[in-house]
Amino acid sequence: MKPRDPLRHGAMLIAALLAWTLATAAPVAAAPCPGGRIRLIVSQGAGGVMDNVARTLAERLEPALGQPVVVENRPGASGNIASALVAHAAPDGCTLLVAATALAVLPSTLGDAAVDPLRALAPVTKIAAQPVLIAANPTLPATTVADVVALARQAPGALAYATSGIATSDHLAALVLSQRADMEMLHVPYVNIGQEMKDLLQGEVKLAFMLTGTAQPHLEAGTLKAIAVTGPSRLAALPDTPTVAESGYPGYEILSWYGLLAPAGTPAEFLDLVQREVASILKSHDVGKTFAAKGLLPVGNTPAQFRVELAALVAYWRPVVKAAGIAAK
Secondary structure (H helix, E strand, O other): OOOOOHHHHHHHHHHHHHHHHHHHOOOOOOOOOOOOOEEEEEOOOOOOHHHHHHHHHHHHHHHHHOOOEEEEEOOOHHHHHHHHHHHOOOOOOOEEEEEEHHHHOHHHHOHHHOOOOOOOEEEEEEEEEEEEEEEEOOOOOOOOHHHHHHHHHHOOOOOEEEEOOOOOHHHHHHHHHHHHHOOOOEEEEOOOHHHHHHHHHHOOOOEEEEEHHHHHHHHHHOOOEEEEEOOOOOEOOEOOOOEOOOOOOOOOOOEEEEEEEEEOOOOHHHHHHHHHHHHHHHHOHHHHHHHHHOOOEEOOOOHHHHHHHHHHHHHHHHHHHHHOOOOOO
16 A cells, blocks of 8 residues: 555645635625625715715725725715615615715705605714814904904894805804804805815805815915814814804804715614724724814714714704704795
8 A cells, every 4th residue: 555645644634624614614794785886975075074084984994895885976955965865775785875964954954855864764873073163264354253253243144154055064053153142144055165165265255164174274274264163172183273162152062973874774784894894994093193183083883872863963953953944844
């Protein structure tokens, strides 16, 4: 009998052991979107903070989920167009929505025309929160909140301010301040953030309620000036800019937020999978550093936690927008 080759015999044992391991191991999770790519629908236009956040997630979710993740910007109707697109998509894990504060406000402002975020959508996770920045063209004769209030009171309805749309966090921040300060300003909503910035820099409109990340390069260049931020504390990125609460309106606090949602009926296993991956991404050093520079506070809560928070926000904003006269009749 020919002697057994110990190397060949060892290789056969290793191969057999590997085959047994693969056969008995727990099955790998199936691809979240069978046979296709995952669409990340963004409810604002390209170039803004939300778009940047979405692309940051898409770039890192793609290897984590093992599938292409493509960002699609669908701005309009304060985010309701994007919400409707996702709400009517198949609940197969192929379509996700990146939404903002307006998602919780639109049921009050648009009534039945609004997508109901708690019935038509499945919350995945709150991505991040940030205060709104009150910024101005350098030619506006105002450097403080008190200055802005004084200008608005001199000619009620004449001082124009830009926002990224009706019922956005920018608009709501301005409404609440107007109510607290007993002043009236002219709202100029924009769908295109690039156009909003262009008009602000050119002085077509000299005041804006906007997101810090969008304004940051222009603040550094001196082509815009910061008046105040609407959060509970100053931002590390803008340590010399006071809060509205510090500026004479104690208790004033408005935070913008971004959230990730799927069509209602999407399997809970998929929602949990994506939430875990997003939470992991938000904890990474590079993303944390990037978000901090834009004044963003990472969150990454669970689907259940996000649903509870979203329900509370829908209820909170209803009387606010009704008092402002922008609620659906």
